[in-house]
Amino acid sequence: MARRNIYFKEKTERxxxxxxxxxxxxxxxxxxxxxxxxxxxxxxxxxMVKNIRGGE
Incomplete structure (x- = not known):
């Protein structure tokens, strides 16, 4: 499994x-x-949602 360091908005993290x-x-x-x-x-x-929508 790949490991990535990413940053979240506080609202998203909560x-x-x-x-x-x-x-x-x-x-x-x-x-x-x-x-x-x-x-x-x-x-x-x-x-999955993005792929269903055609990658718009």
Whole structure:
């Protein structure tokens, strides 16, 4: 898995962290979900949407 250093807007970081906390409250462990895994999932979804839209 590639490792990248990226910067997030504070609002984006809070929203991702909120999603992680929701998953943990729903029973996921820190091993199941963390900031990195959530960002990876969200980027995957975003890329699928972009590809469906034709890469506009």
């Amino acid at each position: 929203e991702v962290q909120d999603l992680v906390q929701i998953e943990i409250q729903d029973g996921a462990t820190n091993g199941d979900v963390n900031f990195s895994s959530m960002v990876n999932e969200l980027i995957g979804i975003g890329l």
